Amino acid sequence: MMMTWYAIDTWIVVVGCLAAVACALPGNFLVLRKMSMMGDAISHAVLPGLAIAFIVTGARASLTMFIAAAIVGVLTAVFTQWISKFGKVDRGASMGIVFTTLFALGLILIVRAADHVDLDPSCVLYGAIELTPLDVVWRPELFGQTLDVPRAALILAGVTLLNLLFIVIFFKELRISSFDPELATTMGINAGLMHYLLMTLVAITTVAAFEAVGSIIVIAMLITPAAAAHLLTDRLASMIVISVVLAMLSAVLGHLSALIVPGWFGYAGTSTAGMMAVMSGVIFAVVLLFAPRYGILKLGPARHSD
Amino acid sequence: MPDLADIYHVLLLRDYNTRLVVVCTLLLGCACGLMGGFLLLRKRSLMGDTLSHATLPGIGLAFIVSVTLGLEGKSLPVLLLGAVLSGVLGCWVVLLIRNHSRIKDDAAMGIVLSVFFGAGVAVLGVAQTMPAGSAAGLESFIYGKTASMVWGDFQILMAVTGAVLLLSILLFKEFRLLCFDEDFAAAQGWPVRWLDVLLLALVALVTVAGLQAVGLILIIAFLITPAAAARFWSERLDSMLILSAGIGAFSGWLGASVSAFFPRMPAGAVIVLVAAGCFLISMLLGKERGVLVRLYRHARLKRDIGRQHLLRALYEIIEADDPQVPEMAIRPVAFRQVRGRRTWSDSMLKRYMRQAYQAGLIEESGGEIITLTEAGLAEAAQVTRNHRLWEMYLIEYADVATSRVDRDADAVEHILGERMVATLEAKLMQLHEAGGPAVPVSPHPIRPVD
Numbered sequence: 001m002m003m004t005w006y007a008i009d010t011w012i013v014v015v016g017c018l019a020a021v022a023c024a025l026p027g028n029f030l031v032l033r034k035m036s037m038m039g040d041a042i043s044h045a046v047l048p049g050l051a052i053a054f055i056v057t058g059a060r061a062s063l064t065m066f067i068a069a070a071i072v073g074v075l076t077a078v079f080t081q082w083i084s085k086f087g088k089v090d091r092g093a094s095m096g097i098v099f100t101t102l103f104a105l106g107l108i109l110i111v112r113a114a115d116h117v118d119l120d121p122s123c124v125l126y127g128a129i130e131l132t133p134l135d136v137v138w139r140p141e142l143f144g145q146t147l148d149v150p151r152a153a154l155i156l157a158g159v160t161l162l163n164l165l166f167i168v169i170f171f172k173e174l175r176i177s178s179f180d181p182e183l184a185t186t187m188g189i190n191a192g193l194m195h196y197l198l199m200t201l202v203a204i205t206t207v208a209a210f211e212a213v214g215s216i217i218v219i220a221m222l223i224t225p226a227a228a229a230h231l232l233t234d235r236l237a238s239m240i241v242i243s244v245v246l247a248m249l250s251a252v253l254g255h256l257s258a259l260i261v262p263g264w265f266g267y268a269g270t271s272t273a274g275m276m277a278v279m280s281g282v283i284f285a286v287v288l289l290f291a292p293r294y295g296i297l298k299l300g301p302a303r304h305s306d
Numbered sequence: 307m308p309d310l311a312d313i314y315h316v317l318l319l320r321d322y323n324t325r326l327v328v329v330c331t332l333l334l335g336c337a338c339g340l341m342g343g344f345l346l347l348r349k350r351s352l353m354g355d356t357l358s359h360a361t362l363p364g365i366g367l368a369f370i371v372s373v374t375l376g377l378e379g380k381s382l383p384v385l386l387l388g389a390v391l392s393g394v395l396g397c398w399v400v401l402l403i404r405n406h407s408r409i410k411d412d413a414a415m416g417i418v419l420s421v422f423f424g425a426g427v428a429v430l431g432v433a434q435t436m437p438a439g440s441a442a443g444l445e446s447f448i449y450g451k452t453a454s455m456v457w458g459d460f461q462i463l464m465a466v467t468g469a470v471l472l473l474s475i476l477l478f479k480e481f482r483l484l485c486f487d488e489d490f491a492a493a494q495g496w497p498v499r500w501l502d503v504l505l506l507a508l509v510a511l512v513t514v515a516g517l518q519a520v521g522l523i524l525i526i527a528f529l530i531t532p533a534a535a536a537r538f539w540s541e542r543l544d545s546m547l548i549l550s551a552g553i554g555a556f557s558g559w560l561g562a563s564v565s566a567f568f569p570r571m572p573a574g575a576v577i578v579l580v581a582a583g584c585f586l587i588s589m590l591l592g593k594e595r596g597v598l599v600r601l602y603r604h605a606r607l608k609r610d611i612g613r614q615h616l617l618r619a620l621y622e623i624i625e626a627d628d629p630q631v632p633e634m635a636i637r638p639v640a641f642r643q644v645r646g647r648r649t650w651s652d653s654m655l656k657r658y659m660r661q662a663y664q665a666g667l668i669e670e671s672g673g674e675i676i677t678l679t680e681a682g683l684a685e686a687a688q689v690t691r692n693h694r695l696w697e698m699y700l701i702e703y704a705d706v707a708t709s710r711v712d713r714d715a716d717a718v719e720h721i722l723g724e725r726m727v728a729t730l731e732a733k734l735m736q737l738h739e740a741g742g743p744a745v746p747v748s749p750h751p752i753r754p755v756d
Contacts, residue, residue, distance in 0.1 A: 031413050034410050034412045034413075035412065036412040036413040036415070036416035036417075037352050037355070037412055037415065037416050037419075039416070040355065040416065040419060040420070044523070083589070086589075086597055087538070087589045087595075087597065088595060088600075089534050089537070089589075090346065090349050090351060090534075092349060092350070092351045092352045092411075092412060093346055093351035093352075093530050093533075093534045094534070095352065096351050096352050096354075096355065096526060096527070096529075096530035096531075097527070097530055097531050097534060097582060097585055100523050100524075100526050100527035100530070100531070100578050100582075101527070101578060101579065101582040103523050103575075103578075104523065104527070104574070104575035104576075104578035104579050104582075105575070105579065107523075107572055107574075107575040108571065108572060108575045108576070108579075111570050111571070111572050111575075112570055112571075216420065216423055216424045216427060217424075219416065219419065219420040219423075220417075220420035220421060220424055222416070223413055223416040223417055223420060224416075224417050224420065224421065226413075227409050227413045227414075227416075227417055230408065230409065230413075231407060231408065231409065258428070258431075262431075262432050262435075265432075267432045267435055267436070268435045269431075270428045270429075270431030270432045270435075271427045271428050271430075271431035273424065273427065274423075274424040274425065274426070274427030274428030274429075274430075274431060275424070275428050276424065277420050277421050277423065277424020277425070277427075278421060278424050278425045278428055280420075280421065281417065281420075281421030281422075281424070281425070284417060284421070288403065288406075288407055288409075294407055294408050295407070296406045296407065
């Protein structure tokens with residue numbers, strides 16, 4: 001099977017890897033805190049933020065929209081926390097109530113303003129990773145060659161760096177407050193503050209990444225690599241490293257399979273974002289079956305408790 | 307603004323198109339409310355979210371297969387079948403991951419949601435390149451078309467709602483057991499795994515039937531919000547489910563009607579907002595678990611505890627003054643003496659005294675001298691008796707050290723029910739002198755009064 005590979009494909013893979021890593025980093029803590037659906041919730045809930053920013057400024061200026069979306073993303077986490085705390089409602093349910101309500105609000109705003117606004121709700125759900133290499137903002141010279149660095153690559157690199165810094169700086173606090181919030185409180189760590197900081201980070205990551213590459217990659221990469229890593233190790237540091245490796249692997253395999261797999265059945269290529277999610281699922285399935293200690297087949301030596 | 311005649315016209319379902327939309331959303335709200343109740347108790351409210359995203363690859367594959375076979379690609383039954391199959395497969399995978407690994411429900415649902423949805427997008431990407439048949443608009447299948455429902459949608463919704471209602475009535479006992487005590491049900495020999503799959507299959511059926519009619523977000527909200535709202539009003543499963551179905555139906559009716567009044571009001575979104583409004587009201591005012599009720603209960607418990615502490619302090623002071631006298635006599639006690647019995651502030655003690663005075667338990671409030679009334683003495687004796695019975699129980703049966711039993715008993719005695727007290731009496735009185743004093747002697751030395 002012949003396959004043609006262009007410079008564009010390299011950039012798609014690079015952008016995909018950056019998005020995957022940016023999401024996988026905070027994703028570890030979402031999985032450990034049993035808040036995996038937060039990414040999905042935020043990616044739906046930001047609609048009113050986008051709508052308001054667009055109606056107020058009347059332009060698709062991406063910075064205002066980004067800020068508004070990130071604010072609504074954080075609000076989603078805050079409202080979810082309030083409802084589950086004051087109403088004693090299951091966290092999943094309160095998350096669902098908050099994001100459906102916000103989405104409905106955003107939809108009404110958009111439809112009501114449809115006279116003078118051109119904003120397609122579905123553009124929120126489908127960013128297009130295939131189109132990212134076309135938006136070039138920086139052309140550095142490197143070894144006599146001109147690199148066409150796309151905007152998405154720069155943004156996602158920034159977000160990845162931010163997430164990495166946050167995790168390195170607050171590693172101890174994050175670890176203790178994820179596993180044992182009460183212990184964290186007795187040690188003088190503000191578990192509530194850590195929660196909201198983490199949620200802010202998740203909101204920023206989610207919004208930045210789905211604006212660049214679409215929400216499918218975001219939701220998949222927030223959860224799946226981290227969950228697979230959780231099956232492979234008990235140590236938080238190694239879990240994070242493994243999740244980053246698996247996320248990059250999913251991104252690379254995802255783009256390759258988007259180009260190749262449909263060809264087996266006689267079709268042209270298909271959606272890269274979709275296949276990246278599918279590949280992260282395939283990797284998770286392999287890990288789920290064959291993980292030494294926690295896999296279904298339990299291939300590794302059993303742990304002896306003495 | 308619509309005038310009154312318009313409102314009347316819509317609310318009474320005079321208009322054919324509106325009537326269809328309103329009745330469809332009402333039925334769907336009812337069925338989703340019912341299923342959502344079970345999901346909420348299983349802590350799987352977001353299953354609707356997962357399920358509705360997981361239908362996408364099934365829809366795409368159904369289209370590709372039927373076009374390849376030379377059939378009409380977009381025929382509704384074929385797409386629905388594909389959607390149900392891949393939805394049920396998604397649920398099964400969630401259960402598989404959750405039952406066979408350390409991955410929890412939430413992560414399992416998230417993985418299935420994103421991976422299936424990604425697969426769906428990839429499959430649709432392929433379908434769009436197919437020469438025969440137009441795949442355009444397939445993805446809008448899951449985003450619904452609330453305002454333009456047709457007679458066919460109504461028939462499907464009728465059938466699904468009927469089936470769901472019937473099955474949940476027939477299997478009510480089994481589902482209740484599954485929701486409240488899965489392990490017990492398994493130990494009793496119920497096929498728990500299969501019941502779980504059946505319950506989720508019913509949810510899948512409702513989801514898919516509703517999906518193409520009203521869209522993803524409304525279905526997700528319908529499966530969560532009415533049930534969560536109903537939970538504030540009742541602790542009983544049957545009344546909670548009925549209420550949840552009722553709130554779902556009400557939101558569907560009101561939301562669809564309101565959206566018919568105004569131009570460019572998406573019905574699905576308005577229904578979601580109505581349901582969210584019902585949730586907020588329930589969260590505040592709910593009879594069983596509402597915020598206000600819980601605040602009130604907490605305040606009342608605090609008040610009762612304060613009064614009981616005051617009465618017991620008075621009783622023990624009187625008792626310590628004259629332990630020889632078998633009959634307790636009412637005697638005035640100095641405020642300062644009571645104040646020294648516990649760590650309470652002047653203002654707290656004064657508040658408790660005022661409340662006790664209003665309840666007719668002490669003679670006057672505010673003075674430096676506190677005197678019990680007849681009724682006050684009786685209740686003080688009762689309170690002290692409960693405290694000591696509980697202390698003795700802790701010493702006899704829970705091996706609590708005598709020196710710290712006072713503190714431990716304090717934590718629970720205020721919520722002892724009458725039956726509990728009767729049991730304690732039966733257990734303890736035979737241990738000690740039968741027919742002893744009405745209030746047993748304290749098992750530990752009472753702190754000297756300063």
